[in-house]
Amino acid sequence: MHPTGSYALQYVVPVSILNDDDNYPKLLQRRQELTDSDRKLPAIAATFEQTLTFVENFKCNQQKSIIGKTRLSTLLPKETDGEKKQLTPQQLCYQLNLKLEYLIRTRAIEQHRVISRTSILPTRPIKTKTVSKEPFNRSIPSIVNRSTEKTIISSSMTTFNSTATQEDLADKDSIGDNDEACEEMVEEENVTLLQQQQQQTMTDKDPFEMEDEEYEAEIEEESLRSSESDVDGESTVTLDPIQLLSDKTRRVGNTEIKSGLIRSLFENVPPIIRFCTETQRIEPLPAPLQKMMKWKMSAITPNIVKSTVLRSGFRLISSEEGVDWLGTWSRHMKPPCFKAIREYQKINHFPGSFQIGRKDRLWRNLSHMQAVHSRREFDFVPQTFVLPADFLLFKRVFEETADSKESKWIIKPPASARGQGIRVISKMDQVPKKRPVVVQRYIANPYLINGHKFDMRLYVYVPSHDPLRIYLFDDGLARFASRKYSSSVKSLSDRFMHLTNYSVNRYNSEYRTNNDSAACTGHKWSLKALWAYLKKRDVDVADVIEKIKDLVIKTIISADAFVNVLTKANVRRKFSVHELFGFDVILDENCKPYIVEVNISPSLHSNSPLDISVKGAMICDLLNLSGFMIPDRRDIISDGPVRRKAKLPKSLIFDRRVLPQGLSTDEKVKHQYFSQRYNDEQVRKNILDVLTPDDLRILIETEDEFARRGSFERIFPTNQTRKYLKYFETPRYYNILLSEWITKYTRNEDRGIALLNSFCKKEIHLQHPAVDPNHMWTQYQKNQGHSSYRENDNPNTNGT
Template sequence: MLLGAEDDREERPALVPSLFPLNPPTLYFSTASEKVELLPAEQRRLLKWKMSTVTPNVVKHTIARSHFRVTKKSHDWLGCWGHHMKSPGFKALGEHQKLNHFPGTFQIGRKDRLWRNLSKMQVRFGKQEFSFFPRTFVLPQDIKLLRKAWEDGGSRQKWIIKPPASARGIGIQVIHKWSQMPRKRPLLVQKYLHKPYLISGNKIYIFTDGLVRFASCKYSSSMKTLSNKFMHLTNYSVNKKNSEYQSNSDDKACQGHKWALKALWQYLGSKGINTTLIWEKIKDIVIKTIIASEPYVNSLLKMHVRTPYSCHELFGFDIMLDEKLKPWILEVNISPSLHSNTALDVSIKGQMIRDLLNLAGFRIPQREHAVAPCSSASSSTSSLCGGNRERTKPDLSADEKVKRAFYLAQRYVDQEFLSTVLDILTPEDVRVLAESEDEMNRKGEFERVFPSASSSRYLRFFECPRYLTILLDQWEQRYWNNRTKGISLLRTLCQKGVHLGTSDPAHIVRNCGNKLHCLNK
C-alpha cells in the first residue's frame, strides 16, 4: 500500500458477540477485502499464534489481518495450524488453545484405515447404505483375496495402487497385469473406476472446499495410456508439470483444468442435470465417512484432550463422479492442500479459511487481565464483559449425569421418546445448545450437514449412542424451521444464568423410577 493512500476497506469489529447473554464473544477473521479493528493493548498482546513449518500462507495472511503475532513459545499461544501429531501430544494443549486437528483422524486420513473402517460399516449396514467406495484391498494382508478377485475379473480390468499414507499423487500407479504389482511394500489396491463422468473428455474430482480439478489430458480407456499420470490423476502437483495444463483465475468460468465448484454446478445445470441431488449424495458420503471414524476419535479425545474447544479440523474429500453421476469417495486428506497459486485459489481458499476460523470460535483467554472495563469506548471490548463467567470445561452435576444415563440406557426408542430430551434442559444442555446456535451464526459459506433437520436417520450408524448427538439432533427436529423461537428460549435461560449453573435448580432433573421429574424446591 502506498504511503498516505486511503484504505477504503470495510472495517469489521474485532469480536463477534454471542447471540446469548453471559456468553463470551469470539475473535473475527477477515478476507483481504476487509480490515479488523484493533483491540485495546491488554487484549491484543494475548493474540499469539504458534507458527509451524506447514502453516499455509493463506492462514498466515488471515491471522495477520486479525492482528495475531507469531510466537515460538509453547505455552502462551491461542492458535496453531500445524502437523498432525500422536494422540498423547494433545495432552499438552491448554484449555485456551486451538489446534487444527483431532486425535485419531488418521483413521480416515490413512487410505488403509479409511477402507478398513468403511468396509466394517458395509458389513454391518449393507451395500445399500455403504456402496460409495471402490472395491479395495490392503496389502499384504489381503493378497489372497486380491488374487482371486483379479483372476475372476478377466484380462481387461484395471487396478489403481496407492501407498497407504502418501499425498499429492506420489507413488500412485494404474496397472492391468499381475506382474506389475509391487510385492515388498504395504499398498492399497482399488478397482479402477474406468467409466468416469467426462467434461470435454476429462475426468473430474469434486472437493467440498469449492474446487473442481481436471486431469490435463483427455481421458482414454485404452490400456496403452495407463502410465500417463496426466490422464489418470488430477492432483495439481502432478498436472502442473504438463505443458498442456491450463490455469484458470475466474471463479465463474468453465475453462482450464481447475474450476470453482459453483461453475461446475452451473455447467451441469445447463445440461439439465439435478445438481442438488448430486450434492445431497456427496453430503451423505461425508457424514457416513466421519461416523466411521467417530469411535476412535471420541475415545482419544476423552483420553488426551482437556476440552473439545481445543480441536477443529478441515478435511479434504476426494470425490469422483462416474458416468451415471454417482459420487465415489477416493480418499480423505487430513491436511488438504491450501497452496494458492492462482486468483481462483486465493478467492476460494481465502474465504474458506476466513469462515473456518470464525466457525472454530477463538476466544480471548478468561483471565483477569484479559478483560477490559465495561466502560471502554470500543464496541468490541465492551462485549468482553459478557464472557468473564464462562465455564471453559464441562463439570456435570449428579443430576446431569442421571439425565444422560437415562437416555443412553434405553434400548428401544422412538422419536417421540427422544424428543423429551428437550423438555427439561440442564445447565450443560443450555451451554451446548447456545454454543451450537452461535456456531450456526458464524458459519459463513459453510453448510452444516450434521446435525440437521434430516440427520436422525444417521444415528443408527454410530457404534454407540451419544447423549449430545441425541440432544442436538432433537433440537434440530424441533427448531430447524423456527430458529428464532429456539434462540429466544435459550436467551431467556442464559439471561437467568442457567448455562452457568447459577440459576434456580428447577432446571435440573432427577430420575425417579423410569421417569424424569423436575426438582422442586
C-alpha cells in the same frame, strides 16, 4: 579553570580495558588518578565510582562462567590500527552496563544481588567518537553525590542521556547493531526489572536522585507502551464492552469496517475474535486485548492462514517464544501430545483423525460399516484391498475379472499425498507382494468434461466430535487431468491422463491455468463454476450434492468411535480441537459420486487468484466458526513473579464455565437414561423437557456456531439427519439432544434462541452443578414433569 568538555577528554578510557577482564588494576589506577587530580569533576568521579562498584561485585562472582564473552565482544566497540577509539566516562559507563545486562541475562550474575534500579540502560547510547584535539563542549552536571554501595548502576547514566547535546540526539538514525541489541535486551528485561521495590523515603534522597527517578518514570512509561508485559500502564486504555461488541459497521469508501469481536447471541457468553478476507476490514482491538492474541507458526502454516490471522490482529510467534499462543495450524501429532494443549488454545487436528486420513484405515472403517449395516448403504467406495494382508483375496477377485473391462486397478501408498506412488495397472505381476499398498478398483467410466477426467476437492469442517457437527463449504475446486482420457490399456502409464492432482499435472506442457473463479476454462475450476456447467447439461446437481453430503457424513461417522476415545483420553477440553478435511470425490458417467481419499492436511497453497478466492474465503469462515476467544490473563500467566495487571472486562474474555465440562451426578443420570432409550421416539422427545446447565452449554455453543457459519452449510445435524444416529457405534447423548432440538425449532429458530437466552440472563448455564431445581432432571422425574419453566405449548410437539 579548565573547560569541562576538554577535561572530560583528558580522562578517557581505552576500549581495550573493557575487552580484557584482566585489566581490573588499570581501572583502580584510573580511579586513583581521577580522585587525586586537582582538576577532577564530581560527575566523572561518581561515574567511575559506580563503574568500579560494578567491577568489584563482578569479581566476587568470578566462580560463575561468563558464557557470553564471545557475543559480548561483538557488542563492544573495537580498536583498529588506523583509528584508536577511546571512551569518555559516560560511554564507559554505558558499555559496562551493557556487559552487566548481558551477564544477568545469561545467568552469569544473579540479578537480585546487583540490581537496585528500575532501568539499566538509557533509551539510546551516547555515540562513540574518536579522540580529537578540537574543543568539545558537553553539559555535565556540576553536583553529583557519590552513590551508595547498594547502587550498582549510576544514576548519572540517565542524566548524561537526558542532558545529551542536540548533536547526539540527531544521531538516532545512525544507531548500529550494538545499540539494537541493547534496546532488545532492555525491552525483554523491563518486565522483571520493574518488580524491584525501592523502599527509600523521600528524606533519604538528594535532589539528583529525585530528578533521576522522574526521568526513569518517563522511561518506564515508554517501555510499557511497547512491552508485551501485563502491567498497569494498560489500565489507561479504555475497554468499553458495549462499544467493542457493537454490531454497527462504519464505511470507508466502498469498504465496510466491522468490529473486531463477534458478539454472542446470548447474554453472559463471551464474544469471538473476528477474522476477515483481504477484501474486508475490521476495527483493530485495543492494545490490552491484542497483546493476548498470539498465533504459533509451524513449518507447514500456509500463507493463506498466516495472512488471515494477521489481518485480525494476531502476532505470529515461534514455538521458542513461549506457550501462550491461542491457535496454530500444524502437522498432525501423536495422541499423547494433545495433553499439552491448554484450555483456551486450539489446534487444527483431532487425535485419531488419521483413521480416515490414511487410505488403508479409511477402507478398513468403511469396510466395517458395510459389514455391519449393508454394502448398499456404503456403496460410495470402490472395492478395495489392503496388501499384503488381503493379497490372496485380491488375487482371487483379480482372476475372476481378468478378461473384463473391470480389470483395471489403481495402486496407492497408504499414507502418501500429491499423487506420489500412484499407478494404474492391469496385470497381476505389476502388484507389489511385500510392500504395503492399497489396491482399489479403478473407475474406468468417469464423467468427462471436454474429454478430460476430473475430481472434486470438497472442504469439510468438523468443529466437534461429541456432539458431532459437520459443515460443508459451498465452494471448492474441480481439478482436471491435463490430457484427454482414454480407456485403452496402453495409456495406463500416462499419469497426466489418469491422475487429476495439480502437483502432477502442472508439469505437463499442456496444462492451462484458470484465474477466474467463475470461468469454466483451463484445468482447474471452482466448484460453483462446475455446478453451473453441469446444470446447463441437465444434470441433477441437487441430487449429486445430497449424495455427496451422505458420503461425507457416513465417512466421518465411521471413525467417530476412535476419535472420541482418543479425544477423551488426551484432550483437556473439547474446545481445543477442530479439523478441516479435504474430501476428494469423483463422478462416474452416471454422476454417482465415489470417495477417492480424505486429506487431514489439505493443501491450502494459493498459486493463483482462483485459489485465493476459494481458499481465502473458506479459511476466513472456518476461523470464525472455530470460535477463538480472548484468554483470561490468569490462564496465560500461571508461573513466574506476580505481575501488576490491568484488569480486562470479564464479558470480553474466555470463560471456561460457558464451555462443556464435567457432568454432575444429576446430569449423568439424564445422559444414561436417554442413551439407553434412544430408539424410543416418544422418550427422545422428552429430552428437551428439562434442560440442565450442561444441556444449555451445548445448545448455546451450537447456536452461536451456526450463526457464524458464513458460507459453510451444516450438514450434520439437521432436521433430516436423525437416520444417521443408527450408524454410531455407541449412542451419544449429545447427538440425540441436538437432533431433537433442531427438529423442534428448525422452522422457528428465533423462538429456540429466545428460550435459551432467558436462561442465560439468569446465568443458569454457568451453574455446575445445577442450583435451580427447575433444571434438575432427577427433580423433574420426582415431580412427574411439572417444571415451572416449560413453554405453554405441548413440549412433545416438534414445533412444525
